[in-house]
Structures are given as C-alpha cells and as structure tokens.
Amino acid sequence: MKKRKLRDLEVTEIGMGCMGFSHGYGAVPEESYSIEAIRRAYEFGCNFFDTAEVYGMQQFEKGHNERLVGKAIEPFRKDVILATKLHIETEEPKQDGSLYNTIHRHLEASMEKLRTDYIDLYYLHRVNPDIPVEDVADVMGRLIKEGLIRGWGMSMVNTELIERVQPVTPLTAVQNIYSMLDRDYEKKVIPYCMEHNIGFVAFSPIASGFLSGKVTTETKFGFDDVRTWVPQMKKENIAANQPVLELIESYAKSKNVTNAQIALAWMLKKYPHVVPIPGSKNKERILENLGAWKVELTDREFKELDDRLSKIAVYGNRKDVGFATEYID
Ligand SMILES: NC(=O)c1ccc[n+]([C@@H]2O[C@H](COP(=O)([O-])OP(=O)(O)OC[C@H]3O[C@@H](n4cnc5c(N)ncnc54)[C@H](OP(=O)(O)O)[C@@H]3O)[C@@H](O)[C@H]2O)c1
Numbered sequence: 001m002k003k004r005k006l007r008d009l010e011v012t013e014i015g016m017g018c019m020g021f022s023h024g025y026g027a028v029p030e031e032s033y034s035i036e037a038i039r040r041a042y043e044f045g046c047n048f049f050d051t052a053e054v055y056g057m058q059q060f061e062k063g064h065n066e067r068l069v070g071k072a073i074e075p076f077r078k079d080v081i082l083a084t085k086l087h088i089e090t091e092e093p094k095q096d097g098s099l100y101n102t103i104h105r106h107l108e109a110s111m112e113k114l115r116t117d118y119i120d121l122y123y124l125h126r127v128n129p130d131i132p133v134e135d136v137a138d139v140m141g142r143l144i145k146e147g148l149i150r151g152w153g154m155s156m157v158n159t160e161l162i163e164r165v166q167p168v169t170p171l172t173a174v175q176n177i178y179s180m181l182d183r184d185y186e187k188k189v190i191p192y193c194m195e196h197n198i199g200f201v202a203f204s205p206i207a208s209g210f211l212s213g214k215v216t217t218e219t220k221f222g223f224d225d226v227r228t229w230v231p232q233m234k235k236e237n238i239a240a241n242q243p244v245l246e247l248i249e250s251y252a253k254s255k256n257v258t259n260a261q262i263a264l265a266w267m268l269k270k271y272p273h274v275v276p277i278p279g280s281k282n283k284e285r286i287l288e289n290l291g292a293w294k295v296e297l298t299d300r301e302f303k304e305l306d307d308r309l310s311k312i313a314v315y316g317n318r319k320d321v322g323f324a325t326e327y328i329d
Contacts, residue, residue, distance in 0.1 A: 006199025015048030017279030022065035038072035070114035085125035141169035178202035205276035237316030264292035
C-alpha cells in the first residue's frame with residue numbers, strides 16, 4: 001500500500017480502526033477471529049492500527065481492545081505504527097502529584113496491555129476543559145524526549161486548540177470525525193493541518209456504515225451500538241441522506257468497486273495528508289476497505305463527484321446531539 005506522512009510517522013494511506021472488536025458496534029467476534037482479522041490486515045499491507053484505552057468499557061473492561069490489538073500485532077510490532085488514546089479526569093493530576101505522573105501512568109498501563117515499550121502516536125482522546133491543553137502538550141514533549149512515544153495527537157479539536165499546543169509540542173496528527181456526511185472540518189482544521197505539517201486522521205470515514213449502503217431504515221442496532229444515538233442513523237436521516245448514497249453508487253457501479261471504497265478513495269484524492277481509519281469486525285470488509293487505496297478516481301471523476309456531493313444537503317450531523325460540539329468550527 002502507498003504511504004502517507006503524519007509529520008514524522010510514515011503510515012499506510014488507509015489505517016485500521018480496531019474499536020469495533022471490543023466497543024461501539026454491538027456484539028463482537030471471538031478473540032481468535034479478531035486477532036486473525038488484524039493479522040490479515042497487516043499481511044495485506046496495512047501498517048497503521050488505532051485503538052484507545054477506553055475501548056471495551058461497555059461490554060468488557062477498559063483496555064479490552066488494547067489487549068487484543070497488543071496480542072495481534074506482537075509478532076510484527078516494530079513494523080507497525082500503533083496509535084492509542086487517553087482520557088484525563090479532572091482530579092487525577094492532583095491525586096498523582098502532577099499531570100506528568102497521570103499521563104505517564106496511563107501510558108504505562110496502555111503499553112503493558114499493548115505488549116510494547118513505546119507508542120508511536122499517543123492521542124488525548126478528548127480535551128478536558130479543566131486541564132489546559134498546553135500542559136498536556138508539555139508532558140507529551142517530555143514523553144517524546146524520553147523515547148516513550150514517537151508523536152502525539154488530539155481528537156475532536158478545533159483550530160483554536162491546535163494553535164494553543166503548537167508552540168509547546170507540535171502535533172503529529174489530529175484525529176477528528178470526517179466523511180462524506182461529516183464535512184465540518186474541511187472549513188478550518190483540515191487546511192490548517194495541511195499548512196502546518198500535521199496529519200489528519202479521519203475516524204468514522206464510512207459514516208458508521210451508512211456510506212457502504214448496507215444500512216437501511218430497517219436495520220436494528222443493539223446494545224453498545226453507537227448507531228442507537230448517531231443522528232445520521234435515525235430512520236428519517238437514513239432516508240433523507242439517500243441522495244448521497246445514490247451518487248456514490250453511480251461511481252461504484254461504473255468503476256466496478258464498492259460504495260465504501262468510493263467513500264474512502266474520495267477523501268484520499270481530496271487531501272494528501274488525510275488518512276482514514278475505517279472500522280470493521282469482518283475480515284472481508286476490512287480488506288475491502290484497505291483495498292480502496294487502489295481505487296483511482298481520475299481528476300475529472302473526482303471533480304464531478306466532489307461538486308455534486310457539495311450540492312447535496314446532508315441530514316443528522318453529530319453536532320445536533322452535542323458530540324464534542326464546542327470543538328467544531
Ligand atoms: N477519536 C475518536 O473519538 C473516535 C471515535 C470513533 C471511532 N474512532 C476510531 O475510528 C475507527 C473507525 O470509526 P467507526 O468504526 O466509528 O466508523 P466507520 O469506519 O465509518 O464505520 C464502521 C461501521 O461501518 C461498517 N462497515 C465498515 N466497512 C464496511 C463495508 N465495507 N461494508 C459494509 N459495512 C461496513 C462496520 O460494520 P462491520 O463491522 O459489520 O463491517 C461498522 O458498523 C474506529 O475503529 C476507532 O478506531 C475514533
């Protein structure tokens with residue numbers, strides 16, 4: 001697979017979101033299946049794996065996903081770029097004696113689960129307004145110097161937050177929601193990142209499955225499935241957003257590829273520093289998604305698709321339910 005730069009880290013154009021094996025999309029497969037799925041993705045050429053300390057907390061326990069990913073990638077750990085994320089609760093730095101101690105403690109716990117002694121990309125999963133991002137950036141800078149992490153990032157942030165941390169410790173990547181249905185960050189964050197050599201990692205790039213065309217108004221979502229609250233997955237919004245799907249389908253048919261592949265190929269063509277991390281619990285769909293790197297949209301096809309897409313109204317943005325809305329600009 002072709003590679004892209006997230007500042008100093010070289011990752012495959014498409015990474016693998018591993019959350020669904022533990023968290024967020026209902027029942028999970030057997031551990032052996034998930035491990036094999038991750039290893040197959042690696043064999044296919046993927047070198048970028050995304051997890052977080054909290055993945056698993058609904059059905060299992062915090063760290064379930066990190067344990068699974070750690071076990072899966074252990075044989076080829078040095079060959080991959082491993083990303084994980086932490087949350088910092090307001091009272092923790094006081095209890096630990098310092099913010100450095102808190103972040104270091106989270107990092108050590110993640111590394112143990114992930115069976116590694118360094119993390120390539122360590123994200124602040126959500127900004128806690130009680131903890132200044134400049135202080136987090138300072139600690140991340142120390143951890144880089146100590147060789148415990150290679151780079152750092154923040155998730156669901158706007159340009160104001162990014163600008164505050166840049167002079168302290170420049171970001172390796174920002175990880176925000178981005179897909180054909182969620183394009184708020186095209187206005188400021190994506191251009192800012194491009195200008196300042198910050199990678200942009202797009203999560204939920206298939207709009208939680210909608211852009212594959214496999215979700216219909218009849219689809220039922222179970223326990224621990226984010227789609228019970230994701231507004232795009234409300235029946236009326238699934239129906240209202242069909243024009244986006246019809247547009248994708250017309251390209252998928254003419255190029256003999258899948259809808260999900262068009263959704264991913266579109267963002268790869270649109271920006272040189274955007275790296276989508278689609279998530280799937282299914283071995284075949286994982287390879288289908290990774291295979292999107294080979295789907296070439298010509299300049300003309302892309303322009304036409306992008307122009308037509310921009311004219312279609314989209315319903316059910318996550319900010320309608322207050323999903324980290326304060327950081328969307
Ligand atoms: N930073 C953050 O706050 C944050 C938040 C959410 C997610 N993430 C990361 O981003 C990754 C991806 O996000 P996501 O999983 O929410 O969204 P996504 O990749 O847009 O969608 C995942 C959903 O789409 C389905 N799907 C994926 N590929 C498909 C295909 N080719 N055909 C049909 N259905 C397909 C999956 O079902 P199946 O499993 O059945 O294939 C799953 O239900 C996560 O794994 C996680 O690592 C980060």
